[in-house]
Amino acid sequence: MSFSSLGLSPSLLKxxxxxxxxYPYPIQLKAIPLILKKADVLGIAKTGSGKTASYVLPILRNLQRSRDTKNRHVNVLVLVPTRELAEQVKNVFQKFGSVIPERIKTLAVYGGVSINPQMKALQGVNIVVATPGRLLELVESNAVHLSEISTLVLDEADRMLAMGFKEEMDRIYALLPARRQNLLFSATLNEAVSQEKELLLNNPEVIKIEDDDDKVDLIEQVAYYASDEKKGPLLRYIIKSKELKQVLVFVSSAFKADSVVSKLSNNGIRATAIHGKKSQGARTKALERFKSGQIEVLVTTDLLARGVDIDVLPCVINYELPRSPKDYIHRIGRTGRAESEGIAISLVSPDEAHHFKVIQKKMGKWVDRIDGDSINLHGY
Structure with missing residues (x-):
């Protein structure tokens, strides 16, 4: 089935x-007609499955039909957990919205940057993509009003709830009109998301795209078992010997990310870090440099495990294992996307061996094992 059969406008189809x-992804095929009909929707689908376009396209179509609001009274609110995802969602709205005849203005607002430019930019905005804390600051400053919201979207709802935004989200809900369309999208359906569904959604249409993450068919996985002190040289050995040019490396903390970057740089590998302690400007610049190929390695915490789109990523390396099997799936799911192949490499210390066995059991797939301690790492 093609996009032309879903009820979108000619300008969006063009x-x-x-x-x-x-062709539409499965989540788009099911969600777009429902959202066009103003139904409440709960969409469960993995990261990289096309969730963003599945709500952006019908929201823009609905705004084409009706868009009469007062200044600073926005029509659509999209709540997201991170600054990076806010920018990404805004860019998707702008990519499709810039070519339709009606002028629809989208703005992303988030903390970590000055609030004053955001306050000024909210003039004439129809769609706000926001992290909860900064949105409340803007509301308290009378820079934006939520009383005429026609559609509320929670994107990466499970992650927002896990990151402790529940209280702020409840404060935002209290400011919204009772009659509105609610769209809740999530990679997982856990207890917290189920509770949010009961609170927000009115007779929702539930879309659950079967999770292929457990199969990870397109991802070649391998694990190097080595002591902690050998992980640094082993990482450099893997990158250089395999001539890897675009690698996303996951670590457990901001401190470790900076430490790994320092050692990579000292050994002639172009690398930079993204984590929550970096300024938004530094995070945006680092991601742009990585996407453009100016740097070979991007070291990050689980900040980039979900939500941020990197079109083609050939390799992911777990320098340290995540806490849960689900987080492992989200991490390695950054590669092997859009039907392209990818490789996921894990460096497993003796202390992590049992945990990695649990991860493999939950995943339903056993990962090829290499003895990292036996590799000659002299010079790395």
Missing amino acids: TLAAQKYE
């Missing part, structure tokens, strides 16, 4: 064709 979107 843009989809120009952007080489040939």
Whole structure:
């Protein structure tokens, strides 16, 4: 089935064709007609499955039909957990919204940067993509009003709840009109998301795209078992011997990320870090440099495990294992996307061996094992 059968406007269909979107993903195929009909929707689908476009396209179509609001009274609110995802969602709205005849203005607002430019930029905005804390600051400053919201979207709802935004989200809900469309999208359906569904959604249409993450068919996985002190040289050995040019390396903390980057740089590997202690400007610049190929290695915490789109990522390396099997799936799911192959490498210390066995059991797939301690790492 093609996009033309889903009820989108001619201008949106023209843009989809120009952007080489040939066929809708399963989540888009099911969600777009429902959202166009103003139904409440709960969408469960993995990261990289096309969730963002599945709500952006019908929201823009609905705004084309009706968009009469007062200044600073926005029509659509999208709540997201991170600054990076806010920018990404805004960019998708702008990519499709810039070519339709109606002028629809989208703005992303988040903390970590000055609030004053955001306050000024909210003039005439129709769609706000926001992290909860900064949105409340803007509301308290009378820079934006939520009383005329027609559609509320929670994107990466499970992650927002896990990150402790529940109280702020409840404060935001209290400011919204009772009659509105609610769209809740999540990679997982856990107890917290189920509770949020009961609170927010009115007779929702539930879409659950079967999770292929457990199969990870397109991802080649391998694990190097080595002592902690050998992980640094082993990482450099893997990158250099395999001539890897675009690698996302996951670590457990901001301190470790900076430490790994320092050692990579000292050994002639272009690397930078992204984590929560970096300024938004530094995080944005680092991601842009990585995407453009100016640097070979991006070291990050689980900040980039989900939500941020990197079109083609050939390799992911777990320098340290995540706490849960689900987080492991989200991490390695950054590669092997859009039907392209990818490789996921894990460096497993003796202390992590049992945990990695649990991860493999939950995943339902056993990972090829290499004895990292037996590799000659002299010179790395």
